Amino acid sequence: MVEDEEDYDHIDKIFCECTPERSELIDHVSVIIWDEFMSNHKYCFNSAYNSYNRFQGKVIIVIGDDGQIGPVVVNGKRRDTVHASIITHYLWPRFKIFRLTKNLRLLGVERMLDLSNQQQRDFLERQKNYAKILEQIRVGHRYSDAVQNVTFDDISGEETVRLPYCKYFSETKEALEFVYPQGFQTPDLHKRAILCATNEDVDEWNFKVQEMNPEPYVTLRSANQFKDIDDSKGILKSMLTDDAGMYYRQNGVPDHLLTLKVGDLCFLMRTLNRKEKLSNNQRVRIVQIHRYSITVETVSDHPRQFQIPRIKFQIKFPFGGFVMIRTQFPLRLAYAMTFNKSQGQSIPFTLIDIRHPPFSHGHLYVSMSRATDVDCTAFFCNESQVEAEGVIAINVVYPEMMLDE
Numbered sequence: 230m231v232e233d234e235e236d237y238d239h240i241d242k243i244f245c246e247c248t249p250e251r252s253e254l255i256d257h258v259s260v261i262i263w264d265e266f267m268s269n270h271k272y273c274f275n276s277a278y279n280s281y282n283r284f285q286g287k288v289i290i291v292i293g294d295d296g297q298i299g300p301v302v303v304n305g306k307r308r309d310t311v312h313a314s315i316i317t318h319y320l321w322p323r324f325k326i327f328r329l330t331k332n333l334r335l336l337g338v339e340r341m342l343d344l345s346n347q348q349q350r351d352f353l354e355r356q357k358n359y360a361k362i363l364e365q366i367r368v369g370h371r372y373s374d375a376v377q378n379v380t381f382d383d384i385s386g387e388e389t390v391r392l393p394y395c396k397y398f399s400e401t402k403e404a405l406e407f408v409y410p411q412g413f414q415t416p417d418l419h420k421r422a423i424l425c426a427t428n429e430d431v432d433e434w435n436f437k438v439q440e441m442n443p444e445p446y447v448t449l450r451s452a453n454q455f456k457d458i459d460d461s462k463g464i465l466k467s468m469l470t471d472d473a474g475m476y477y478r479q480n481g482v483p484d485h486l487l488t489l490k491v492g493d494l495c496f497l498m499r500t501l502n503r504k505e506k507l508s509n510n511q512r513v514r515i516v517q518i519h520r521y522s523i524t525v526e527t528v529s530d531h532p533r534q535f536q537i538p539r540i541k542f543q544i545k546f547p548f549g550g551f552v553m554i555r556t557q558f559p560l561r562l563a564y565a566m567t568f569n570k571s572q573g574q575s576i577p578f579t580l581i582d583i584r585h586p587p588f589s590h591g592h593l594y595v596s597m598s599r600a601t602d603v604d605c606t607a608f609f610c611n612e613s614q615v616e617a618e619g620v621i622a623i624n625v626v627y628p629e630m631m632l633d634e
Contacts, residue, residue: 244276244279244280245276245277245279245280245281247280252280252281255281256281256282258287259286259287259288260287260288260289260290261284261287261288261289261290262290262291262292263289263290263291263292264292264293264573265292265293265297265572265573266291266292266293266315267293267294267295267297267299267314267315268293268297268298268299268300268572269300269315270300270301270302270313271300271313271314271315271317271318272313274315274318274320275318278320291324294367295316295630295631295632296366296367296368296591296594296626296631297572297591297594297595298568298569298572298589298590298591298592298595299311299313299314299589299590299591299627299630300313300314301569307385307386307590307627310589310590310627310630311627311629311630314630316630316632326632332360334601335356335357335360338353338356339353352604355394355603355604356602356603358375358393358394358603359394359395359603359606361373361375362375362376362392362393362394362395362597363594363597363598366390366593366594366597366624367594367626368626368631369386369388369624369626369628370388370626370628372390375393375394376390376391376392376393377390377391377619378390379391379621385625386590386625386626386627386628387586387623387624387625388623388624388625388626389621389622389623389624390621390622390623390624391616391617391619391620391621391622392608392619392620392621392622393618393619394603395603395606395607395608395619395620396604396606396607396608397607397608397609397610397614397615397620398580398607398608398609398610399609399610399611399612399614399615401437401609404580404607404609405437405438405441407580407607408421408422408423408578408579408580409421409438409441412441413438413441413442413443413492417577418494418564419494419512419514419528419563420576420577420578421564421576421577421578421579422563422564422565422566422571422576422578422579422580422599423438423564423565423566423579423580423581423582423609424565424566424567424568424571424576424579424580424581424582424596424599425565425566425567425568425582425585426567426568426582426583426585426586426587426588426592427567427585428480428567429585430565430582430584430585431565431566431567433565434564434565434582435562435563435564435565438562438564438565439488439490439493439562439564442490442492442493444490444491444492445490446488446489446490447488447489447490447491447518448486448487448488449486449487449488449489449518449520449557449558450471450474450485450486450487451474451483451484451485451486451487451539451555451556451557452539452555452556452557453469453474453485453553453554453555453556454469454553454554455469455551455552455553455554456543456551456552456553456554457552458551469553471485471486474486474555477544477546477553479544479545481498481542482498482542482543482544482555482557483498483542483555483557483558483559483560483561484557484561485555485557487557487558487560489515489518489523489560489562490515491515491516491517491518492514492515493514493515493562494512494513494514494528494562494563494564495512495513495514495515495525495560495561495562495563496510496511496512496513496560496561496562496563496566497509497510497511497513497537497559497560498542498559498560498561499540499559501535501537501540501559502535505533505535506527507535510570511527512527512528512563513525513526513527513528513535513537513560514526514527514528514532515560516534521538521539522536522537522538522539523536523537523558523560524536524537525537525560537558537559537560538558539556539557539558540556540557540558540559541554541555541556542554542555542556542557542559543555565582568587568592568593568595568596569592571595571596571599572595574599575599575600575601576599576600577600577601577602577605578600578605578606579596579599579600579605579606579607580607580608580609581596581597581606581607581608581609582608582609582610583608583609583610583614583620583622583623584609584610584611584614586622586623587622587623587624587625588623588625589625590625590626590627590630591625591626592625593622593623593624593625594624608620608622610622
């Protein structure tokens with residue numbers, strides 16, 4: 230049996246775990262629309278395909294951009310990411326592809342402008358130049374004279390390119406003033422974000438923005454315990470010190486010491502109430518902080534307040550099969566986020582930190598396309614990355630994940 234056949238045999242045994250109510254709803258629909266499809270692991274599609282009678286009698290409409298970030302494979306390399314892509318699924322040849330070729334955002338901007346005004350004509354020209362850069366970053370390998378290809382590594386898919394017409398900063402103070410011109414009193418904080426390649430950079434920026442908040446810090450400790458461990462003498466429990474709690478971190482789990490301020494903007498890390506749209510990655514603002522509950526409000530036009538309790542998370546240790554239960558508030562600061570987390574969001578003001586370069590297919594393209602206005606997008610870089618009034622950046626594109634143009 231060849232490797233591909235082994236893979237097909239394996240994925241045919243993957244099924245969804247849905248509530249009976251949701252399964253009944255899916256069983257009765259005639260059309261399923263699946264957004265951000267190209268970024269999903271092919272196993273996600275296969276689990277739904279197996280669980281719902283291979284979609285018999287249903288129309289499946291999938292929407293996606295092959296230039297955006299591919300499936301996330303933990304510790305995976307280029308080959309693993311490509312292998313996880315839906316285009317390697319044995320059913321992919323049965324999809325019919327329709328291409329959307331018009332930049333509706335740009336057309337909408339053009340229709341709103343008075344082109345007899347020179348300033349507005351200049352504004353439109355900047356938007357068009359940026360749109361051309363974005364398209365070149367999306368496909369890679371096909372750069373104009375303006376977007377210069379400096380180096381290319383065929384093995385990793387990394388290209389070093391020089392981006393013209395873009396704002397850039399190499400000083401932290403200037404960068405923060407761009408994103409938050411009125412400091413923490415800047416209106417619509419939830420419409421501004423700093424995008425980074427690594428979680429370490431996210432933590433750094435979150436701390437810097439939080440420092441601008443004049444309210445006092447409040448540190449909240451989690452309660453940690455080992456799961457299903459006989460520890461009658463409390464030996465293992467005594468090992469769970471603050472230092473140990475801070476050491477054991479995991480994506481999707483809040484820190485042992487959670488430091489917040491009233492007024493902070495945070496992401497929810499769990500879906501708490503679907504009906505009220507208190508879902509994972511929803512932005513909320515902290516109103517009050519108590520020992521066992523935090524009052525938050527939504528950042529919509531009609532904000533509503535909710536009480537957030539501490540809830541349980543699991544942290545799996547990389548050794549010994551141990552599992553730790555952490556009870557903590559499901560919140561993390563939302564001033565900065567990784568490129569992956571930003572996908573699918575519209576963020577009017579963005580600062581793109583490229584000191585640590587993008588390292589996977591679509592990172593740079595996604596980060597540059599979050600804002601709707603080039604004048605509200607800027608890069609944060611090292612001085613060595615500035616060359617001839619342009620920014621030197623790494624772009625990673627895997628051609629084998631791109632559909633034929």
